[in-house]
Amino acid sequence: xxxxxxxxxxxxxxxxxxxxxxxxxxxxxxxxxxxxxxxxxxxxxxxxxxxxxxxxxxxxxxxxxxxxxxxxxxxxxxxxxxxxxxxxxxxxxxxxxxxxxxxxxxxxxxxxxx
Amino acid sequence: xxxxxxxxxxxxxxxxxxxxxxxxxxxxxxxxxxxxxxxxxxxxxxxxxxxxxxxxxxxxxxxxxxxxxxxxxxxxxxxxxxxxxxxxxxxxxxxxxxxxxxxxxxxxxxxxxxx
Numbered sequence: 001x002x003x004x005x006x007x008x009x010x011x012x013x014x015x016x017x018x019x020x021x022x023x024x025x026x027x028x029x030x031x032x033x034x035x036x037x038x039x040x041x042x043x044x045x046x047x048x049x050x051x052x053x054x055x056x057x058x059x060x061x062x063x064x065x066x067x068x069x070x071x072x073x074x075x076x077x078x079x080x081x082x083x084x085x086x087x088x089x090x091x092x093x094x095x096x097x098x099x100x101x102x103x104x105x106x107x108x109x110x111x112x113x114x
Numbered sequence: 115x116x117x118x119x120x121x122x123x124x125x126x127x128x129x130x131x132x133x134x135x136x137x138x139x140x141x142x143x144x145x146x147x148x149x150x151x152x153x154x155x156x157x158x159x160x161x162x163x164x165x166x167x168x169x170x171x172x173x174x175x176x177x178x179x180x181x182x183x184x185x186x187x188x189x190x191x192x193x194x195x196x197x198x199x200x201x202x203x204x205x206x207x208x209x210x211x212x213x214x215x216x217x218x219x220x221x222x223x224x225x226x227x228x229x
Contacts, residue, residue, distance in 0.1 A: 004156075032215045043118065043205060043220035044157070051215045090156050100214030101147060101170070102207075104156030 002027045002093045006105035014113045019078040021108045023065075023091030026072060031093045033074040034102065035065055038088040047089075050074060061085070086112045116140070118221035120206050126227045127196045135191045135224045139208030146189050147218060148181055149205040157205055163189060164212050196228045 007022040025031060032051050036044040048059025055067045065076045074091060088109050092102040119138045127133050139146050145164055149157035150173075159173040165186040174181070178197075183189040193200055203225045207218040 034217075036220075041222065043222045044207075045220070046217050049215075049217065092156075094214035101159035101162060101173070102149075102157070102218060103159070107154075107156050 002031065002095065002103045004091050004093050004103055004105035006089075006091055006108050008108055009106060010109045010111065012111040012113060013081045015083055016080050019063075019076070019081045019085065019110065021076040021089050021091075021110065023074045023076065023105060024072055025074060025091070025093045027093055027095070031095065032100075033065075033067060034092040034094070035059065035063070035074075035076050036090045036092060036104075038090065038107075040087075044090065047076070081110075081112045083112050083114065086110055118206055118208055118219050120204075120221040120224050122224060123222060124225050124227075126229065128229055129197060130195050132192065132194045133196055133226065135193075135204050135226070137189045137191070137206030137208075137221060139187065139189070139206070140210075140219055141187070143208035143210050143219075145209040145212050145216070145218075146183060147207045147209075148189070148191050149207065150175075151203040151205055151223070153202070160191070160204075193226075196226075198228050201226055201228045 005024045034049045035047040048057045050067045058064045091105045094100045121136045148160040151157040161181045162170040163183040178194045180192045203223040205223045206221045209216040209218045
């Protein structure tokens with residue numbers, strides 16, 4: 001069985017500050033890992049994904065995440081927060097087989113203060 | 115190009131009514147998923163189609179939930195005799211190929227409110 005834990009349901013940062021959103025996973029097989037962003041009344045948009053290539057993954061809008069197998073973590077970072085980054089962020093894990101669904105964490109709401 | 119679309123965007127139903135939620139995936143996408151997202155929570159898997167075949171329905175919460183994709187494109191999620199606990203956002207996602215490494219593209223969701 002797979003599961004995802006996102007530490008911190010709400011994170012607040014100042015504009016220009018570092019963004020760090022935490023994600024830990026459990027999986028019985030080497031996982032595929034994803035970060036999605038959800039703006040109000042919109043669907044989820046993929047930020048980045050890890051599929052067993054480079055452990056440091058770069059995504060859209062200067063977001064990146066590092067896969068650390070020893071820590072079973074896939075934390076999301078961005079060097080400098082923008083007001084437009086305010087949204088809900090979801091970490092998700094998937095297995096390797098066809099039809100493997102995404103298992104999501106509970107989400108972290110990022111607030112950016114001016 | 116067009117993304118995943120869902121209709122209606124909002125649905126209010128009285129308890130006991132039947133509802134049908136539609137998903138139009140990206141053209142040519144083989145895989146289609148339905149998820150349920152309760153308020154303040156992450157999406158949870160309901161069911162999966164590969165073309166017209168429903169290969170996994172392990173996430174459907176009860177036999178009141180039924181999904182179909184008869185021609186391998188448009189899908190409909192039907193909920194019979196709706197209950198208040200069915201109130202949630204229902205998300206549809208499609209991906210080009212089967213396999214867990216493929217990006218899933220999500221629609222905007224249908225927000226169902228059961229009174």
